[in-house]
Amino acid sequence: MESKKKWIFNIIFLLLIFAATFYGVFHGKDMGRIIEIIKTVNPFWLIPGVICVIIFIWGESIIIHYLMHSLGIKVKKWTCFLFSSVGFFFSCITPSASGGQPAQVYYMKKEDIPIPISTMVLLIITIIYKMVLVLLGIALVIFGQGFIHRYLSDAIFWFYLGMGLNVVCVAIMVVFAFHPNFAKSIMIKGHILLERIHILKHRKSRAKKLVQSMDQYRGAAVYLQENKKVLIVVFLITMVQRFALFAATWFVYLAFGLKGTSAFTVILLQGSIAVAVDMLPLPGGMGISEKIFLDIFLPVFGSMLLLPGMVLSRGLGYYTELILSAIFTIVANFTIGRKKKSVVEKC
Template identity: 55%
Template sequence: MKKYKKILIDAILFFVIIGLTLYGVFHGEDLSGLKDAIKESNILWLIPAVPLVLFFIAGESIVIWHMLDCYGIYVKERLCFLFSAVGFFFSCVTPSATGGQPMQIYFMKKEDIPVPIATVILLVVTITYKFVLVVVGIGLWLFAGGFLAEYVAEARWVFYLGILLNVGCVILMCVVVFHPSFAKKTLILGAKLLERIHILKHKEERLDKIERSMNHYHEAAEFMSSHWGMIARVFVITVVQRFAMFAVTYFVYRAFSLNSMNFFEVMFLQAVISVSVDMLPLPGGMGISEGLFMVIFKKVFGEALLIPGLILSRGLGYYSELFLSAIFTLVAVVVFQVREHKKSKVK
């Protein structure tokens, strides 16, 4: 019952944020003018955006497939793609992307992948995913100061906060992974303190859950320390995966016959938005992503094309990801139900 209640709350929150975001973007705008501007865009420049979104989803499936292979578990690439799509769909619709990994583990378990192994793989994926954003954010901060001052000045504190939160997240995860005994003691001490001041009720199963979680982190540390070559490949794949999504905005930019900025400049500005919103507790960074786009890309698209640019960029970069991953999530439900039915027949 609690599970369905949480899903309902997340769904309500998701649609409320969509409603507020649409109101904030379109309130007071000339909708007929927006429609005309979008119709006049060159659709040929928009065509590459959809394959980039598909590659963004597929990038994680490549990582999952390779890491399963390291454990001696063979799973078809198309099933790994479905695991990835499920993760992205539930990450898009839940605050701070908290729903993605539990649902991935649920579906991976249906394919007889042990939960501890699935958990370790997804932990490595998450750490690498966050680490890439940290590298991009710090790299821009250190080496592109003038560029950021010109385009990101009004949003620089949100960007710095995003870097800080992502760095904190990576450090925390690394401490938990590579020093699980220290993390375990800290978590138990923190839980007992919260129980003592009556913020949490005393539950024995909470300590058991902490124990199990620390075991998973310890296994992740062992995997990472013994598979450095694999971790390096995962990092490279994740970099390409992330930049594929950042590149979507460039093709939107060119679709409006704009060419004063080059590919990397537009892509790095989109990266600033991703770094800024990734750790914020909003489904898909909705609301704040649109707001940052309107601030950061104001000079890039100009007043007349800013909202049309936002609609196409966000539509292709986020909502198409949501739509495609939703379709493949439905496919995953059907596929795994059929496979489960076949297994029960064999037994």
């Protein structure tokens, strides 16, 4: 019942944010004119934009497959792609992308992947995923002050807020990932506290299971610490994955037949939006992403094409990702764990 209420809340929250965003962006605008302008784009250039989104989803599946195999867990690449799709779908529809990893852990458990291992793998992915944004932000602050003053002046607060939140988040996750004994101590003390204040009933079996889980978690953490090459490979794949999604806006730019702004600039601008909104408690950064786009992309698209450009860019970067991941989440729901279940039924 509680899970169903949470689902209803998330859906209502998503619809309210979407409605508020739609109203805020298009209120007082000539929708007919916007649609007419969008119809003039060259659809040829939107195809590689969609491919960029697929690479983004597919990239995480490669990382999951690579990390699982490095930890001795056999899992098919197609199953990993479904895990990735599930994560992105639930991240797109929940505040701060909070629903992605729990959903992935649930589906991985259906494939008999131990929860401590799946948690550790997803923690590593999240750390490096956010670290790419942190390094991008730091690089801009150190080497790109001219870029920041030219393009980001109207969104500077959001940029630095996002930077700060990402740095804090990465620091906390690094402690848990690479100091497993400390993480184990916190988890055990937290469990004892929850029992003392009567949120959880005292059960020796639960405490024993928690200790065993954290020991398994520690084993995975130690393995990754001793295999730095694994982390380097994951970092490089994540770089390609993240910048592929940023590049989708470049293909929107080309679809309008525009010239004069480099792909490097457009990709950095889209990356700056990701830095700003990644940690904010909004599904897919909805609302604030559109606002920042309209603030910083004006010199790139011009006043006439700015709003149509935003519509197509967000259409590719968020809504296409949402639709594709939703389709494969449905596939995951009907396929993951089903073979094992059918074997049990036959027996």
